[in-house]
Amino acid sequence: MVIEKIKESRFTPDVFDITTFGTAFADHMLLSWYKDGKWSEPIIKPYGKLDFTPAISVGHYGQGIFEGMKAYKGETGDVYLFRPDKNLERLNKSAERLDMPQIPEEIFMDGLKALIDLDRQWVPSTYGMSLYLRPVMFATEEAITARSSNEYLFAILTAVAPNYYNKPLSVKVADRYSRAANGGVGFAKAAGNYAGSFYPTHLAREEGYDQVIWTDDATHTFIEEAGTMNVFVRINDKLITAPTSERILDGVTRRSMIELAKAEGIDVEVRKVTVEEMHTAHKNGQLKEVFGVGTAVVVNNYVAVGYASERLELEDLPETESYGKILKKKLVDLQMGISEDPFGWRLKVEENLVEA
Template identity: 65%
Template sequence: MIIEKIAESRFNDSVFESKVFGKNFTDHMLVATYKDGQWSEPKIMPYGPLEFTPAAMAFHYGQAIFEGMKAYKNENDEVFIFRPEKNFERFNLSAERLNMPTIPEEIFMDGIKTIVDLDRQWVPKNYGTSLYIRPTMFATEEAVSARASNEYMFVVLLAYAPNYYDKPLSVKIADYFSRSAQGGVGFAKCAGNYAASFYPATQAQKEGYDQVIWTDSIEHKYIEEAGTMNVMVRIGDKLLTAPTSERILNGVTRDSILTLAKDAGLDVEVRPISVQEMYDAHKEGQLKEVFGCGTAVVINAYNAVGFGEERAEIELLSETESFASILKNKLKDIQYGLIEDPYGWRIKIEESVTA
């Protein structure tokens, strides 16, 4: 791996005062290119603009994928990343679905560990904050031709991550727009999935909601995801979430939350959840919690759900009563190295002479 360090770091402590997610980038980025059927040696270099032709195929045919990960620092200045092997596996699943080359494990895993080590001063200590890690790959071949590209670029960016949301959100259940369809790319983290979600979200915001709960694309009877997150529903004392599929992203946070919930003895069911079931539970006073989970937010509670024209308010439970709060705190304590990690999820970034 080639390492070209920045001449003078741009870091200062004021970065950690920012409330903006994904805008304060660190000193370095990692870049590797794919051409003639093989990957170049990865290079870590100072963060900055890259030059592209307007005919780069990603702009025209949408071959672009990414992942989301985080690095954490404890009071002893130890830095950790969380379950990176799951992101590596999903990244390559996304690549295969979009007919892109897979990335070798040594480029992805070793590259992330090296760049996080190099920019470890950018990892904050404050509980709830972190350093966001964004691996991405996109088509770069210069051609306006409707086919898979022959050239690609893999890039890893790092950016300071404050608390993503600091308030409960309200969500509107989608009854017309769809996020994904069977046989499509809903399980992949590709750019087009997110681009297509922005308009429905904006329409929901005009109705006074923050986000959308997506439903199945055929009948809009079953809930699938919430905004850019997996969604979980508590009816009574039962925690429910939809099974992953070709339409639903297999979230790393979702998987972790399910493991923690089962080990805590909670009643957990992974099965289809109908909109009608949620609505009936609300009418009966049994819809106790609805929350989204994902890397950026960890867990975010919803205080209202829109069923058609009806807005169902959900009273937020105390931290000791809320499954969302209990599970979020347990997961964060593992991520920040505050408690034992019996699952082997937490990976320590060893400090080297490179940094």
């Protein structure tokens, strides 16, 4: 691995006062280029611009995928990753679906740890904050031929991460637009999945909502995802979340929440849940919570769900009664090294991986 250090760090402590997500980038980035059927030796260099032409393949045919991860700093100053093997697994699953090359484990894992070690001062120690990590791969061949690219760039960017949402959200159930369809790329972290969601989200915001709860494309009957999150519905004391499928992203946070909930003795069901079931539970006073989970947001308890012409208001439960808030604290405590890690999810980033 080639290391090219920045001459003078751009870090200042006030960067941790930032309130916008994904705009304060750390000093370095990792790059590896795929050409002639192989990946180049990765290089870590100062974060900055790259040189492309308007003919770059990703701009025309959309071969772009990414992951969302975080680095956490514990009370002792140690820096941790959270289940990075699952992100690599999903990144390569996405790559396969979009006919892109696989990322070797040594480039991903060794590069990730070296990059974080080099910029560990950028990892905030404030509870709930983190350094967001964005592994991304996209087609770079200078060609506008409609085919898979022959050249790609794999990069890892890092940015200081305050709370993704600074308030509980209200969400609108989709009854026309769809995020994904059977046989499509809904399970992949494909860039186009997000582009296609922006317009329906814009319409929901015009109605006074923050995000969209996506439903199945065929009938708009079953709850699937919400914005950038997997969805959990709590009816009485039972927590329900949809099973993953061709249409639903297999979220690392979702998977972890299920295991944490079971460890806490919470009754969890992974099954299809209909919009009507949620609506009926609300009408009967049995709908206790609906919340979204994801790497960036962690957990966001919704204050309202829009269903047809109705707005289903949800009670803001105290922290000792809300499953979403209880599980969020359990997860963040584990990620930041405050609590024990009985699952083996936490990976410490050793110091001095990069020579001075």
